[in-house]
Amino acid sequence: MPLWLEVTLRTLSAVGILFIMTKILGKRQISQLSLFEYITGISIGNIAAYISLDTDAKWYLGLLAMSVWVLVSVAMEYATLKSKKMRDIVDGKGTVLVEKGAILEKNMWKERVTLDEFMEKMRSKSIQSLADVEFAVMEANGDITFLLKKEQQPLTAAALGWAVQPERQPQNIVMDGIVIEDALQHAGFDRVWLNKQLAAKGVKLEEVYLAQVDDAGVVTIQTGERSIP
Known part of the structure; x- marks a missing residue:
């Protein structure tokens, strides 16, 4: 078989296998990754490239390695679903950056977040002043969520005492x-x-x-x- 044809077939096979394994791993692999899922994604991608291009090696060994990675990742996800302690180890925990309107500098250092990065994240959430923030947490996925002070929160029907009918998605x-x-x-x-x-x-x-x-x-x-x- 010509080398170009072998590489083409290997690549198409790797793409198909990678697609199937990604479906097995679930949607979190393409949305919010934990550290372990990030490592898994990189490793499986590298193995897929190995299957495609390393024509001197036995391709089924790459498939075996990919299968082991997927099994370990699925097992870890199952463990995190069942155990809070395992979730804290694998996914990590949120870190409070602002409490009662005051920045916790120690936690900012711990998460290596600069003031410029923090203010940029505030502006991305349409918050212009730190004085408006009551509470802020860096989540396990690296995003920062903010809770505004009561007087800065938008009015809701519940706050006004209005009764509204539930809506369905269009x-x-x-x-x-x-x-x-x-x-x-x-x-x-x-x-x-x-x-x-x-x-x-x-x-x-x-x-x-x-x-x-x-x-x-x-x-x-x-x-x-x-x-x-």
Whole structure:
């Protein structure tokens, strides 16, 4: 077999295997990683590259190594689900950076967070003044969450004593000109109702890029050029 063809087949196989193993590891591997998951992701990627390019070695040894990494990672995730102590070891714990409006300098040093980085994170959360912050925590994933002082928190219906009706998530009933039957039925409507809505707005089904229906039965349609309320 020509070398270029062998490398191509190895690469395609590695991509397929990597995709399957990533699905096994779960969505956290592509969102918020713990330190151990970060190490696992890098290691599995390196092994996949080894399978693709190291034609002098036995490729199945790379597959074995990837399988061991995945098994260990799944076992660690299961252990963290069952044990708080294991979660603290593997995922780490949050660190308080601001308490009762005062920065805890010792904890800032511990987490190696500079004032510039802290202020930048504040601005990214639309907080301009430290005087508005009551509490701040650096989470295990490295993000910083803030709790504003009572007088700086936005008004809510509960704070005003208003009773509001619960809302459901708007349903995507048409995408790329195709009706999403499950979503349409979940919203409590059918094709006849949808056709009437499209006719009333002067839009053909094949022209619809996205159509959503909210809890009140109001349809919003987005074509390739405009939005139709």
